[in-house]
Amino acid sequence: MMHWFNFAHHKCLDFLFPPRVDERALRDISNDDFLALVVPQIVPETRPGAVMLLPYSDSRVRTAIHEAKYRGNKRAFELLALALAEYLRDADDVGYRKSHTYIVPVPLGKERRKERGYNQVEEIVRCTLRILSAEGEHAFVLEPNLLIRTHETISQVSLPREKREENMRGAFTASLKLRSASTAEISQHTYVVIDDVITTGATLQSAIDALKEAGAEHIIPLALAH
Numbered sequence: 001m002m003h004w005f006n007f008a009h010h011k012c013l014d015f016l017f018p019p020r021v022d023e024r025a026l027r028d029i030s031n032d033d034f035l036a037l038v039v040p041q042i043v044p045e046t047r048p049g050a051v052m053l054l055p056y057s058d059s060r061v062r063t064a065i066h067e068a069k070y071r072g073n074k075r076a077f078e079l080l081a082l083a084l085a086e087y088l089r090d091a092d093d094v095g096y097r098k099s100h101t102y103i104v105p106v107p108l109g110k111e112r113r114k115e116r117g118y119n120q121v122e123e124i125v126r127c128t129l130r131i132l133s134a135e136g137e138h139a140f141v142l143e144p145n146l147l148i149r150t151h152e153t154i155s156q157v158s159l160p161r162e163k164r165e166e167n168m169r170g171a172f173t174a175s176l177k178l179r180s181a182s183t184a185e186i187s188q189h190t191y192v193v194i195d196d197v198i199t200t201g202a203t204l205q206s207a208i209d210a211l212k213e214a215g216a217e218h219i220i221p222l223a224l225a226h
Helices: 002-016 021-027 031-035 059-071 074-090 110-116 120-134 161-168 183-187 202-213
Strands: 041-043 050-054 101-105 140-142 147-149 172-174 190-197 218-225
Touching (some): 021 074, 031 059, 050 074, 059 190, 059 218, 074 120, 074 218, 120 140, 120 190, 147 202, 161 202, 172 202, 202 218
Parallel strands (some): 050 218, 101 140, 101 190, 190 218
Antiparallel strands (some): 041 050, 147 172
């Protein structure tokens, strides 16, 4: 009876407030179908090479990325978090050290954060850690403030490939918290720095460089899609 009520409730809401095409598309994707798209690979666009989880060429992945980024769609957050949890749960190279594994979302600039009201990568990570915590996995620590965006950058989408690295050079610096820690302390932790999409790798590379300059040694760059 409750299932029928929920179905009828959704139908009524859809009639009053018709969902967008992409919003409806995400509803129709099952968790299992989306997870079947997860095929972690190393891509050479960064140093060290970045892990990518999902093929951006797949329309379902593009829809999830766009809905998370521009609409704050909770279903998109959930699907992408499931994909990230799948990787973190099983990856051999994550958390092999005895100390913390810090998850570091690539930060947005202040203006873009204010405009959107959220950082989509940070929201996906929060959802991921809730999934893992429910399974009894507490090895990962979200650190959204370890990197600071030093200046606003032009959207990478609007730039030709050869200008992207120049646009992102020096875009990040390590926080005072990280810079004031001892080298010995920093070097014993693992840092998983995450962006939603990697194209040329310029954004992730800038984030990696900032962590390295602060003394981080074990850095895993990761993109949800490529």
